[in-house]
Amino acid sequence: MKRLVLLAACVLGCGSGSDERETATLDTLTFEIPAQWKRTDYQQRGLNTAQWSPAENDRSESLVVMRSQLAEPVAKSGKRALLQDLLARAQGSLVGLKARPVSSLTSTHGFDGARVEVEFRSPKTKQNYRRIHVVLVEPGGTSLVHVLYTAKKPDPNASVLESVLRSIRQGEG
Amino acid sequence: MRTATLAAVLGCSFLIAAAASGEVKPQPPSIAPAPAVLPEPTLETPTMPAPGWESVQKRPFEPYDIGPPEHAWRYEALSADERAAVDRGRAAGESKRGTPEMFTAIREHSARARAQAAQHQLGVDALETIGVVP
Numbered sequence: 001m002k003r004l005v006l007l008a009a010c011v012l013g014c015g016s017g018s019d020e021r022e023t024a025t026l027d028t029l030t031f032e033i034p035a036q037w038k039r040t041d042y043q044q045r046g047l048n049t050a051q052w053s054p055a056e057n058d059r060s061e062s063l064v065v066m067r068s069q070l071a072e073p074v075a076k077s078g079k080r081a082l083l084q085d086l087l088a089r090a091q092g093s094l095v096g097l098k099a100r101p102v103s104s105l106t107s108t109h110g111f112d113g114a115r116v117e118v119e120f121r122s123p124k125t126k127q128n129y130r131r132i133h134v135v136l137v138e139p140g141g142t143s144l145v146h147v148l149y150t151a152k153k154p155d156p157n158a159s160v161l162e163s164v165l166r167s168i169r170q171g172e173g
Numbered sequence: 174m175r176t177a178t179l180a181a182v183l184g185c186s187f188l189i190a191a192a193a194s195g196e197v198k199p200q201p202p203s204i205a206p207a208p209a210v211l212p213e214p215t216l217e218t219p220t221m222p223a224p225g226w227e228s229v230q231k232r233p234f235e236p237y238d239i240g241p242p243e244h245a246w247r248y249e250a251l252s253a254d255e256r257a258a259v260d261r262g263r264a265a266g267e268s269k270r271g272t273p274e275m276f277t278a279i280r281e282h283s284a285r286a287r288a289q290a291a292q293h294q295l296g297v298d299a300l301e302t303i304g305v306v307p
Contacts, residue, residue, distance in 0.1 A: 066297060095301065
């Protein structure tokens with residue numbers, strides 16, 4: 001019995017759904033990320049991009065947050081329909097694409113945006129992945145924030161993504 | 174008299190010697206006069222075709238006019254070899270109209286271009302590689 005309890009605790013502690021979170025920042029944004037996930041920063045065509053993956057990554061999961069100031073005209077337009085249309089069309093370059101309809105959302109801290117869930121085949125690894133791509137407009141319409149959760153075997157609750165959407169805000173802390 | 178004769182002989186000798194010495198003063202080189210500049214041979218009026226002889230500028234991608242319809246070569250009048258050549262040309266023309274594979278490729282390319290344009294407007298690109306972990 002004691003072994004079973006220890007095993008259950010280990011499984012819960014090692015999974016991506018662990019409750020232990022830490023605060024992360026990207027430019028002027030702050031949000032919560034699982035403490036066990038490791039961060040990698042890189043420049044994606046002049047955009048500050050941060051990617052997190054769990055140390056034990058059996059699901060091939062990743063979470064990417066990008067802040068794009070290049071899309072200011074779209075961000076300032078304030079048109080949800082335009083954002084949804086662009087997000088849907090942007091997925092068209094993915095191979096073997098299966099997409100669900102785009103939906104709109106508003107984050108806990110007032111970021112309006114759009115969300116789409118897709119399945120595609122990676123030309124790099126030749127394997128299928130599922131992804132939830134969320135685009136948020138920063139309050140004030142200065143930039144767009146992309147949050148992408150990608151995995152071969154995704155967490156059905158996408159708890160990491162939901163945690164970011166609940167916590168993402170402007171400013172430190 | 175004798176003295177006068179001697180003087181005359183000496184005088185003549187002096188004159189002959191002076192002429193033989195050939196003291197010639199240098200002459201400046203003669204410069205040929207510059208030829209007169211001829212006027213440019215242009216006509217006073219621009220060249221224009223005579224009325225009725227004007228040529229029409231042919232549009233480059235239009236076929237040449239064959240003239241009256243009776244000048245056209247009819248397919249029925251061709252020999253077997255000529256008909257075979259015409260048939261090959263028609264077959265090539267048909268293939269240029271497009272195959273299903275070509276239309277599929279065009280549709281895919283078009284979708285990719287639209288996707289890239291949308292990604293550009295959203296300030297993101299390379300969606301096929303972002304966050305893909307092996």
